[in-house]
Amino acid sequence: MKLKLNFIKLSKTEITSFVLTLIATLIGVLLAISLSNSEAAKKEKEDTVKLLNSANIIVKGTSNYTRELDSYITNLKDTVHVDSTAIRRIEKQNPIPYPDLLESIIANDIVSKNLSQYTHTEIYIYLLNLRKLAAYKSINYYQKSLEELELLLELESKFQEDEINLNQLKKEFAKGRNELAKKYRDKNVTELNN
Incomplete structure (x- = not known):
C-alpha cells in the first residue's frame, strides 16, 4: 500500500x-x-506518613499529660487535708486536654486524600468521643480512647508505608482494642461500641 x-x-x-x-x-x-x-504520589505518601507521625506525637503528649493530671488529682484526693471544693477548683483550672492539633492534621488535604477510609472514619469517631469525654469523671475512658487512637495512627502509618494491608490494619486494630479493653477493665471503664 x-x-x-x-x-x-x-x-x-x-x-x-x-x-x-x-x-x-x-x-x-x-x-x-x-x-x-x-x-x-510517592512524595505525598511520605508527607502523609510524616503528618501521621506528628499526629501521633500530639496524641501521645495529650495522653501523657492526661495521665499526669489524673495521677495528680488522685494523689490530692488521697490527701487528708485537701477538701473536695479545692479539688474541684484545681480540676476546673486544669481541664482535660483535647488534641486540637490532631483535627488540623487530619483535615489537611494531603492527609485526608491519602488516609484509608476506615482510618479516616475511625479518627473522626474518636475525636467526637474525646470532645464529649474530656472530663475528670470519665478520665479512664478518655485515656483508653487516646491509647486506641495512638494505635490506629501507628497502624495507618504502616499501611501508608505498605508494611501492612487494609485487612491487617483492621485486624491489628481490633486486637489492640481488645487488649486495651482488658487493661482498662479493672479501672471501671464503661464499654461503648463504635
Whole structure:
C-alpha cells in the first residue's frame, strides 16, 4: 500500500521515519508524565506518613499529660487535708486536654486524600468521643480512647508505608482494642461500641 499525497511527495522510508519519531516522542512524553505522577504520589505518601507521625506525637503528649493530671488529682484526693471544693477548683483550672492539633492534621488535604477510609472514619469517631469525654469523671475512658487512637495512627502509618494491608490494619486494630479493653477493665471503664 502506497501513501500518495498530492501536495507532498515523501518516500516510504521518510514516512516510516516520521511515524516512528512521532511514536517515540509520544511514548517519551507519556513516560515522563507517568514518572512525574509516580514521584508526586510517592512524595505525598511520605508527607502523609510524616503528618501521621506528628499526629501521633500530639496524641501521645495529650495522653501523657492526661495521665499526669489524673495521677495528680488522685494523689490530692488521697490527701487528708485537701477538701473536695479545692479539688474541684484545681480540676476546673486544669481541664482535660483535647488534641486540637490532631483535627488540623487530619483535615489537611494531603492527609485526608491519602488516609484509608476506615482510618479516616475511625479518627473522626474518636475525636467526637474525646470532645464529649474530656472530663475528670470519665478520665479512664478518655485515656483508653487516646491509647486506641495512638494505635490506629501507628497502624495507618504502616499501611501508608505498605508494611501492612487494609485487612491487617483492621485486624491489628481490633486486637489492640481488645487488649486495651482488658487493661482498662479493672479501672471501671464503661464499654461503648463504635
